[in-house]
Amino acid sequence: MKRLLAFIRKEFLHIFRDPRTMIILFGMPVAQLLIFGFVISNEIRDAKIAILDKSNDQQSREIVHRLLSSGYFRIGAELETESSIEACFKANQANLVVVFEPDFGRKLERNHRASMQLIADASDPNMAEMLSNYVQGIVFEYVNDLNRTIESPTFIQASYRMIFNPALKGVYMFVPGTMALILMLISAMMTSITIAREKEMGTMEVLLVSPLNPFQILIGKLTPYFFLSLINASLILLMAYFVFGLPILGSSLLLVLVSMLFILMALSLGVLISTVAKNQEVAMFISMFALLLPTLLLSGFIFPIENMPKILQYLSILMPPKYFIIILKNLMIKGIGMSYIWKEVAILGLFLLVFMLISIRKFKIRLE
Template sequence: MKQFSSFVKKEVYHIIRDRRTLFILLVMPIAQIIIFGFALTNEVKNSAIAVLDQSKDAASIELISQIDASDYFTVQKQLSSYKEIEAEFRKSKIKMVLVFPQRFSEDLRHFNKAQVQFITDASDPNVASTINSYAASIIRDYQNRMNDGLQLPYTIKMEYRMLYNPQLKGAYSFVPGVMSMVLMLICTMMTAITIVKEKEIGTMEVMLVSPVRPLKIIIAKAVPYLLLSVVNICSILLLSVFVLHVPINGSITLLLFESILFTLTSLALGLLISTATDSQQTAMFISLTGMFLPTIMLSGFMFPIENMPLPLQILSNIVPAKWYYIIVKSVMIKGVGFFVIWKETLVLAAMMMFLLILSIKKFKIRLV
């Protein structure tokens, strides 16, 4: 029993001395439970919408106020014509446009019926269906309050129009999300163990004494996975078009360029993990637990980011997959050009440069 206690104490001391492992063991579960607890929800809240109110009467203004006052919608913009609707959706800022026709209040009073139109971004069909049901529920509540005590009830007819994905196919949001996850998994996890593997098998010493500069070594490590990722990108796009029947409405060249940019960002992240760790197990654990799971939770692929608390919304901005997911949906589904997604492209490019420079600097430190 004394020998057993000695071994237990030795293991405890070993864990305490290894601050990095201790941090992972204690902090990572807390971070994961917070992320999962707030992200895993089927509700869609704080959805940004625009309003085209051609009536501007008491009934339409009151109904817009009630929709804006709910927890599910935030009216961000008032439109003046139908021509502005498509441009707003292409910016990927709003989820729905609520259209009130002319004489909305007069139609209710004189004919006991009026019409409201929901124009929804259906590139994410689950979110589109959910926010449509929320808006319809608010309008039905308003209608019921108006009909209280009336012999001839008012009727508000709701017309639905789904943009970009009228059939509400799940593949339209599935394909961009899978592209983000596959590229992140292959590039980050596989490159994260490359330099560590050289350390463990003892070939790093040969590389250190070679005349090859650190930048060339890091690039040489990344090139094979870049080529493999290009093959994966092409295969995913071919399957999405010919098997899943998801169209590529935008420029294929732009889509490939953005995909390669995201691949380079993921490679730089993997190389940074590889230079900062001492074992393949640690590098793989950080890649899977520390990066892959937050990518699923905080990229907007599975759960809307606007549902999450403000700290998690801010944290999502440092997840490269979030920006890539926005780019792929915008180019592939909505058919936008570069001038619409230049901000997201700039963010990915800045992340790539920062991670690559940090990887080189970390590698140099280990050369000393």
């Protein structure tokens, strides 16, 4: 035990003494979150909207006028028929189409109730969400103004519809995705590099000649990264919660436990990589290609898996981050518990088991 502690202390020294490692460990998560967060909270200016005004009366024109004078929108197209909506999106003339029903103004005056429809191009889900929110805000304000002069309350039902990406995948995805990416990178890449470094420097031989057994060497290598990854996970969650207002609706304890499982999985993957890699460069290279790109592209982080070609969908089954992202989304945003995520947890556990078995075997073989 004392031997192990001496080893772990040495690992911490390596980490804290290397500026590059420190930047990757703590600079990267913060920077990534801020970048993604910035993209999301980006203010909209001059977004293109198209108007399909089937009533063309004073009230509908007033709303359009208010939309345009808000500074957020400009007219991209004036539409005559429903059928031209899709063409308008495809020609990129508008990101949002505002449709007024026939007799909009008269219904509003007589029934105090009228409806309009917002159709957004959700291939950029964040943009779509934001645009329709802005429009609804402006319409709401108009209704408020009306209610001040009319006695009985008026109501405009603004239903909205997202096309091209109806489930609005991507909104709120950046936090679970970033977390998966960061933990994967730190845990797997850093451990594979640090083990490869011992091999490259020739110090691994000295360690293997010493009374430390291979298992202790692995534990000693992994412990610091396990704790630092946990700290990182908390950092990301705290930032998501306080800076970006992402809810954590589910159980925090479960969240921590699942994160630990994912970190362990990534750590064992790192060991696996290090048994293959002869030096730090190779370890880095493998980590980048085996971890970073698939995590970014195939885990559903950036591109919704449902929209991928079939073959990539099958490939994504092999991406551990995919399951972690699903778990995080369910836990944090939907607030549902273990009974809904046990399958994903089990799959992560299976990954952990497989990686661990292979890497322990390979690590031992290498000692021969």
